[in-house]
Amino acid sequence: MGLLSIIRKIKRKEKEMRILTVGLDNSGKTTIVLKINGEDTSVISPTLGFNIKTITYNKYTLNIWDIGGQRTIRSYWRNYFEQTDGLVWVVDSSDLRRLDDCKMELDNLLKEEFLNELIVGIFATSGHYCSFCFGFLQRLSGASLLILANKQDIQGALTAAEIAKVLNLEAMDKTRHWKIVGCSAYTGEGLLEGLDWLVQDIASRIYVLD
Ligand SMILES: Nc1nc2c(ncn2[C@@H]2O[C@H](COP(=O)(O)OP(=O)(O)OP(=O)(O)O)[C@@H](O)[C@H]2O)c(=O)[nH]1
Ligand SMILES: [Mg+2]
Numbered sequence: 332m333g334l335l336s337i338i339r340k341i342k343r344k345e346k347e348m349r350i351l352t353v354g355l356d357n358s359g360k361t362t363i364v365l366k367i368n369g370e371d372t373s374v375i376s377p378t379l380g381f382n383i384k385t386i387t388y389n390k391y392t393l394n395i396w397d398i399g400g401q402r403t404i405r406s407y408w409r410n411y412f413e414q415t416d417g418l419v420w421v422v423d424s425s426d427l428r429r430l431d432d433c434k435m436e437l438d439n440l441l442k443e444e445f446l447n448e449l450i451v452g453i454f455a456t457s458g459h460y461c462s463f464c465f466g467f468l469q470r471l472s473g474a475s476l477l478i479l480a481n482k483q484d485i486q487g488a489l490t491a492a493e494i495a496k497v498l499n500l501e502a503m504d505k506t507r508h509w510k511i512v513g514c515s516a517y518t519g520e521g522l523l524e525g526l527d528w529l530v531q532d533i534a535s536r537i538y539v540l541d
Pocket of ligand 2 (some may be wrong): 360361362376377378397399400
């Protein structure tokens with residue numbers, strides 16, 4: 332594949348973003364995605380596989396994958412990493428007992444996601460110096476990471492700053508683009524602020540050729 336066709340390929344796809352929503356079970360992933368999409372959030376059940384929503388946001392088409400977070404199905408998360416532009420990690424800020432578990436799962440996820448992107452990038456582009464460089468540069472920092480400190484409407488919930496401390500986000504790999512936002516899927520507070528940052532960050536990171 333020549334340089335021009337690579338650029339064309341990138342430009343054709345630039346309006347689409349693949350976003351993965353993950354986090355422990357009961358953290359509010361499905362409720363958040365429904366709320367963002369303007370759907371009824373009153374009847375929700377645990378996600379046993381995944382749901383996909385396609386949402387038009389500004390000039391972008393977002394393919395949002397909402398993956399079930401129960402312990403027994405967490406090992407399947409890695410199956411969804413390929414070509415992911417944005418990761419949304421949802422935390423139940425009121426579930427203090429499970430914050431250690433939450434931190435451990437996030438650390439594991441980031442390690443796996445980074446390796447996966449790197450391996451895919453190398454195999455998909457092997458033999459082509461230019462495309463290797465593009466793939467490598469695009470993926471170097473891994474997906475943009477938005478952490479949603481959900482359920483801020485519950486009394487006693489930790490703030491976004493407190494969650495950031497517990498998850499030790501400042502110690503994260505410096506190449507990773509991340510942001511934490513406090514939100515409530517019930518009131519809608521914080522959701523658009525988070526989504527806005529994510530979409531802008533992906534756009535500036537991936538579509539550098541625009
Ligand atoms: N108070 C409050 N409850 C919430 C909020 N978001 C979600 N919930 C509730 O938390 C529970 C779990 O929400 P889900 O959206 O199913 O959580 P999930 O992360 O998709 O769970 P899994 O699919 O099992 O991984 C439901 O009873 C929701 O109504 C929130 O912002 N505030
Ligand atoms: Mg769910």
